[in-house]
Each structure stands twice: as structure tokens, then as C-alpha cells.
Amino acid sequence: MSAPLLIGTSLKMYFGYQQTLDWCRQVADIAQRHPAVTQGHAALFIMPSFPTLAPVLEIVRDTDIRIGAQNLSDQPPGAWTGEVSAAMLAEMGCRCVEIGHAERRRHFHEDEALIAAKTALAMAQGLSPVLCVGEVDEGDPGLAASECIRQIDSVLADTPQPRGADLIVAYEPHWAIGASQPASSEHISTVCLKLQAHLDAHGGGRVIYGGSAGPGLLSRLEGSVQGMFLGRFVHDARAFEQILDEVMTLQAASHQ
Numbered sequence: 001m002s003a004p005l006l007i008g009t010s011l012k013m014y015f016g017y018q019q020t021l022d023w024c025r026q027v028a029d030i031a032q033r034h035p036a037v038t039q040g041h042a043a044l045f046i047m048p049s050f051p052t053l054a055p056v057l058e059i060v061r062d063t064d065i066r067i068g069a070q071n072l073s074d075q076p077p078g079a080w081t082g083e084v085s086a087a088m089l090a091e092m093g094c095r096c097v098e099i100g101h102a103e104r105r106r107h108f109h110e111d112e113a114l115i116a117a118k119t120a121l122a123m124a125q126g127l128s129p130v131l132c133v134g135e136v137d138e139g140d141p142g143l144a145a146s147e148c149i150r151q152i153d154s155v156l157a158d159t160p161q162p163r164g165a166d167l168i169v170a171y172e173p174h175w176a177i178g179a180s181q182p183a184s185s186e187h188i189s190t191v192c193l194k195l196q197a198h199l200d201a202h203g204g205g206r207v208i209y210g211g212s213a214g215p216g217l218l219s220r221l222e223g224s225v226q227g228m229f230l231g232r233f234v235h236d237a238r239a240f241e242q243i244l245d246e247v248m249t250l251q252a253a254s255h256q
């Protein structure tokens with residue numbers, strides 16, 4: 001059987017505390033009964049805000065949903081007021097962590113050295129980095145892929161290989177985040193296939209797409225991505241279920 005498609009989301013800072021727990025309960029319920037998950041065709045991950053990590057880990061305890069943080073410190077444990085270490089995230093049961101999102105690059109001036117340090121600390125603690133890469137402005141997909149490969153190589157230069165499935169690269173063109181619709185399917189497929197080929201040749205990893213993604217997109221991408229990194233368009237948890245329905249349809253089509 002092929003590797004399960006990765007279907008994940010960051011809740012960013014959209015939801016309140018109770019709203020996050022309620023939404024996670026709905027997704028946990030979907031995960032426990034949807035055949036895409038129970039038959040191993042989809043693997044889910046959720047990245048809620050820091051204060052909700054502990055109760056969310058409890059909510060998904062009887063599922064295979066992976067929980068991750070949206071950020072971590074670039075420093076080991078110590079005198080870093082307000083920061084959260086990779087070690088603590090791993091200890092509490094997180095299995096992945098988001099690193100290098102466009103919003104953190106833009107609003108918090110995160111550069112590649114910082115993103116590289118966070119990635120190395122995450123991997124050292126056994127956390128799968130969900131490493132976000134993407135071009136700033138809309139343009140040629142070949143140039144976009146080259147820019148993303150440059151970002152990946154810069155960040156991963158000093159991390160050990162092979163990385164295998166432990167590395168998730170989220171291709172998120174900055175211009176398609178928070179938009180009314182995702183990048184075109186042709187653009188996404190061209191870039192993601194090039195990134196996947198690059199990872200396959202350099203230590204492994206899996207490429208997923210994010211940026212105004214929602215129901216319907218996975219089907220249109222015709223197998224050119226390993227999964228989806230979702231945002232606003234799964235705030236209604238029923239959309240999660242619709243995307244899992246698509247996974248089942250894709251799975252059935254691959255056996256015809």
C-alpha cells in the first residue's frame with residue numbers, strides 16, 4: 001500500500017480556547033470513523049495554539065492524529081523567557097512542529113539561519129518538522145521551484161540524512177496564503193513534483209501543499225502532492241470529512 005496522504009492543518013490564532021477543543025473533538029470523531037483514516041490512506045495532523053496542546057493531546061489520545069506546535073524556540077532549554085523548547089514539545093507528546101511559515105518570516109523577521117536552528121532542534125527531539133517554503137510573488141513555477149529548493153537546501157544543510165518520512169515540506173506560495181483561492185493546479189503540481197524529486201534525491205521527505213486549500217483541490221492535483229496543509233477552509237470541520245472522502249475516491253481510482 002502506498003504511504004498515507006498527509007492531511008494537516010494549523011489553526012493559526014483564529015480560534016479561542018474552547019472553540020479549539022470543540023473543533024478537535026469533531027475532527028477526532030471523524031478520524032475514528034472515516035475509512036480514509038481507519039484503512040490507512042490518510043494520516044492527520046493538527047497544529048493548535050500552545051495553550052491548547054495538552055488538552056488536545058488528550059482529546060486525540062485514542063486516534064492516530066499527530067499533534068504539533070505552530071512554533072518552537074531556536075534554543076535549547078534555558079533562560080529564554082516566553083519561549084517553548086523542542087524538548088518540552090516532544091516530552092508532552094507532540095510529534096511534529098511547524099517551522100518557517102510565511103507569516104513568521106514576514107511578521108517576526110525569521111531568517112533561514114533561525115529556521116535552520118529550529119529545524120535541527122526539532123529533528124534532534126524526534127519531532128517531524130513541517131518546514132514551510134514558498135516564493136513571495138506570483139510568477140513562473142520553474143522559478144518558484146528553484147527558490148523553494150534553495151530554501152530547503154539552506155535550512156537542511158547541516159541536518160543528518162536520511163530524513164525519510166520524518167521531514168514534511170509544506171509548499172506554501174506566500175501570495176496564495178489567505179487568498180480567495182489556491183494557486184492554479186498546474187502551478188502547484190509543477191512546483192511540488194520538482195520539490196519531491198529533489199527531496200527523493202537528497203535524503204527523503206514528503207511535499208504537501210498549503211495556501212487557500214480546501215475541498216476539491218486534492219482531486220484536481222492528480223497525485224502530484226503527498227498531502228495538504230489546510231487553513232481557513234477547514235474551520236468548518238465538515239470540510240475535513242469532505243477531503244477525506246476525496247482521499248477514498250483517489251484511492252479507489254488508483255486501483256482501477
Ligand SMILES: O=C[C@H](O)COP(=O)(O)O
Pocket residue numbers: 009010172176177178179210211212213229230231232233
Ligand atoms: O497554515 C496554513 C496555510 O498558511 C494556509 O492558510 P489558508 O488556507 O487559510 O490560506
